[in-house]
Amino acid sequence: MLTNYSENELQLTADVLVIGGGPAAAWAAWAAADQGVKVIIADKGFLGTSGAAAASGNGIMAPSPENWEKVVSERYRIGKNLANLRWIERVIEKTWLSLPLVENWGYRFPKENGESVRQSYYGPEYMRVMRKNLLRVGVEILDQSPVLELLLTDDGAVAGARGVQRQNHRTYTVRAGAVVMANGGCAFLSKALGCNTNTGDGMLMAVEAGSELSSMEASNHYAISTGFNATVTRGVPFGWASYSDEAGNDLGGYINGRRDPAFLPNALLKGSVYARLDRATPEVKAVIEKSHFIAFLPYKKAGIDPYTERVPVTLILEGTVRGTGGIKIINDSCGTTVPGLYAAGDAASREFLAGLASGGGGPNAAWAISTGQWAGVGAAEFAKSLGVHAHDRVVRPAGQVGLRSPMVGGTPSPSTTSETFDSEAIVRGVQAEMFPLEKNYLRSEKGLLDSLAKLETLWQQVQMTPKQDSVRDIEVSRRAAALTAVARWAYFSALHRTESRSEHIRVDYPETDVNQRYYQATGGLDKLWVRRDWITEPIATSPVVNNPTPASV
Structure with a gap:
């Protein structure tokens, strides 16, 4: 097209x-x-x-x-x-x-x-x-x-x-x-x-x-943001926050003196969470307000003092x-x-x-x-x-999906050339599978297979004729195809790593498997695939920089 x-x-x-x-x-x-x-x-x-x-x-x-x-x-x-x-x-x-x-x-x-x-x-x-x-x-x-x-x-x-x-x-x-x-x-x-x-x-x-x-x-990286203006995702100020539930009960979240990274998503799955930056000293306030001032703009616009007042918080997917x-x-x-x-x-x-x-x-x-x-x-x-x-x-x-009608024998498929797909509906469908913490943060084989089935339906829809009344239509159609493709690769790859490691959490495989020391390659369009690329370098027990003195750019 x-x-x-x-x-x-x-x-x-x-x-x-x-x-x-x-x-x-x-x-x-x-x-x-x-x-x-x-x-x-x-x-x-x-x-x-x-x-x-x-x-x-x-x-x-x-x-x-x-x-x-x-x-x-x-x-x-x-x-x-x-x-x-x-x-x-x-x-x-x-x-x-x-x-x-x-x-x-x-x-x-x-x-x-x-x-x-x-x-x-x-x-x-x-x-x-x-x-x-x-x-x-x-x-x-x-x-x-x-x-x-x-x-x-x-x-x-x-x-x-x-x-x-x-x-x-x-x-x-x-x-x-x-x-x-x-x-x-x-x-x-x-x-x-x-x-x-x-x-x-x-x-x-x-x-x-x-x-x-x-x-x-x-x-599936999620970032913290204020619940009343969920766009600014700067997490540093929240390092000095205390968290509480709707009733004001302190939620803690510390393990051996350090806050558990899984604390906030697990708390949000149970109900509303509020934060107050009451652990920040005057010195800390001066530093974080200067280096992360954009994180404080929502508070100023809303007339809120985040050091003394509780604010609702949420998590936004940054993928x-x-x-x-x-x-x-x-x-x-x-x-x-x-x-x-x-x-x-x-x-x-x-x-x-x-x-x-x-x-x-x-x-x-x-x-x-x-x-x-x-x-x-x-x-x-x-x-x-x-x-x-x-x-x-x-x-x-090289482009196809979201740009051109499906091809059969070198010509557009007669069964689909007159039918266009709704780009906005495709995006909403992808987001419905990718945004929820219970789907993308806490993963399981059943949940991943269910989401992949829905994403496959969306992928079939973006195979139809894209709307191209304007250059903006072309861009939006292509974007819908890209979002669908990335979601499929993400969940297909997640399905095949049967362990929990760092950002990838499988509730049905909660432990890290020391034998799964590989990178997982993936790709494909209509037919997805994965491959294990095993890491052959020995594990470094005490890393030492080989050349601490820079030689050249």
Whole structure:
């Protein structure tokens, strides 16, 4: 399809196309351009203001070298024997060495004793600086231009992408030597602040092109938010909260002096929960109000003092944005199983860094900075290897579901071409399976099979003819297909990991099985599949950084 908007189609060429508009995409575009190649970056929003990073402040896992061993050890421990020690080390080193570049580009980190403290950033300013730097180095930015499908050569390599431009009401094509997928994870349109651009498009496009996903069972991260304005998901202030039920009874939630991570979801399954930040000292208040001020805006608007008054709290699904699952990375350059396709940031699986635990916050910020650069350089080198005839290759569009009518024998199926599907109804159906804690947080074989059956019905519905009265219709239809696809991969993967580990909780298999030390690859469109990729590296009992002194960026 898309032919209705092709009369004035924009046609462009580049060595590297970066898809996305957050930190990982910006770092990838800069790194590729730094290799002397032509780079185009396409974002469904406005690069610099859209996405989770631009919405507020965020920590960065960038300790000084003398603290690397401690941080590496802690990240490895959290990964519960699934994280990769070498990858943790290289992410931390790359991030620490990269942050002075941001300062050179114009970002002002706070100072202590005359030294820059580069362990967090203010999202809007950080992304403003990143955009300004991309323009400075000659990267072409396509705003309001959601990418809908990849282009493939006859031998299965990625050779660009195609999308729509909302403001110009037209399609566009970018022929490229290589593509970096850095358009985030999937939060299932939960309205978590900055996450509604994260709808799993990259995962669907990658699988259509022949790529694999990994660790999709770790796709169910929930974040705390106030119940009266459930969009801001900043959990740090709630570290100083006490919790109570409707009647005011203290809910405790502590085990050996530390709050049990499962406390809040289990409490919410029983009834309403209220929080009061009454454990915060004056010093703590000053710090958290400055670094997480956006979390306090709902209180100010409602005229509530969160330190003395109880506020209702809830949990919002952030899915793979602060979860782990994503496109499978197969080498140090963040390449995928498809030639010419690279993945970075939340679009990629973060299993090497986090196992099946959340990497949300500082670790994911570091992952975006480091993998963005590795993917950008890898894509640039791949594009250079193609020579001057890269754009002479014959290509075909890889997209299908949500874009085109089903094909039978090379032609549209006559039984479905006149019937369109309701994108909004599809999204509501997906959310009905993914949002409830009793389905997605507390998983069981029966529950997963029941949800998968319903999701399969939705998948059959999105096979029908998509509505395409406008470019917005095309985008929305494709988005509904992506959300359905990601939900199926998440639950199918969860069904096949018969243990509880980190974010993945099976009530019918409540213990962690030491024998299940593998990553779980998954993929497929109409027919889903899983594969166990066993981890062969020995378990590190006392991780030690191999090279605590950085050598080069």
